[in-house]
Amino acid sequence: MIPDLPDDIDQIKGFLATDEAEALYRHAREAGALGPVLEIGSYCGKSTIYLGLACRDNGGSVFALDHHRGSEEHQQGEFFHDPELFDAGEGVVDTFREFRRNIRRAGLDDIVVPVVAGSEAAARHWRTPLGMVFIDGGHSLDAALTDYRCWEPHLLRGGILAIHDIFEDAHAGGQAPHAVYRMAQASGLFEDLGVVNSLGLLRRL
Ligand code: MG
Numbered sequence: 001m002i003p004d005l006p007d008d009i010d011q012i013k014g015f016l017a018t019d020e021a022e023a024l025y026r027h028a029r030e031a032g033a034l035g036p037v038l039e040i041g042s043y044c045g046k047s048t049i050y051l052g053l054a055c056r057d058n059g060g061s062v063f064a065l066d067h068h069r070g071s072e073e074h075q076q077g078e079f080f081h082d083p084e085l086f087d088a089g090e091g092v093v094d095t096f097r098e099f100r101r102n103i104r105r106a107g108l109d110d111i112v113v114p115v116v117a118g119s120e121a122a123a124r125h126w127r128t129p130l131g132m133v134f135i136d137g138g139h140s141l142d143a144a145l146t147d148y149r150c151w152e153p154h155l156l157r158g159g160i161l162a163i164h165d166i167f168e169d170a171h172a173g174g175q176a177p178h179a180v181y182r183m184a185q186a187s188g189l190f191e192d193l194g195v196v197n198s199l200g201l202l203r204r205l
Pocket residue numbers: 015136164165
């Protein structure tokens with residue numbers, strides 16, 4: 001039971017199972033006390049709300065990084081394209097409007113700090129050590145590797161690295177997050193905390 005979780009949380013667009021959401025909340029409550037949480041790939045804010053509620057209780061913040069133009073699979077003609085999230089005037093996907101609405105309605109405007117940018121641009125001058133990094137961005141190998149390389153170095157000792165969409169079976173989904181997860185496991189930098197559904201969890205040593 002998560003206090004103040006919006007009644008309509010399951011109506012918020014997104015790709016996050018309940019057990020994964022609860023695991024994110026649990027780890028963010030603990031790791032968010034070490035330093036701020038950074039989420040890569042906020043989309044419409046469903047996972048951001050779980051992270052935000054966790055950090056509200058420990059005085060923390062959530063940096064919600066997303067260019068809000070959708071990943072490869074969200075573009076027009078692709079499998080996960082959602083016409084409601086398409087700005088026809090500009091001819092681009094725009095998830096930021098929906099994201100802001102959901103964060104405001106959840107009462108988390110003071111906890112969640114949106115960073116509307118690409119991963120590399122946001123990381124270029126980043127100096128703040130992080131208590132938790134949640135990688136849930138693009139699923140191309142290039143995007144997933146960039147997210148890992150840009151943000152892993154900012155994780156504090158004892159902090160949590162969470163990676164979404166870890167699929168052993170290539171038929172279940174793209175393999176880039178899985179490849180990055182294996183890379184983190186093999187790096188010797190992390191204690192393996194196992195997997196919850198498709199959410200891989202590691203603790204920085
Ligand atoms: Mg995901």
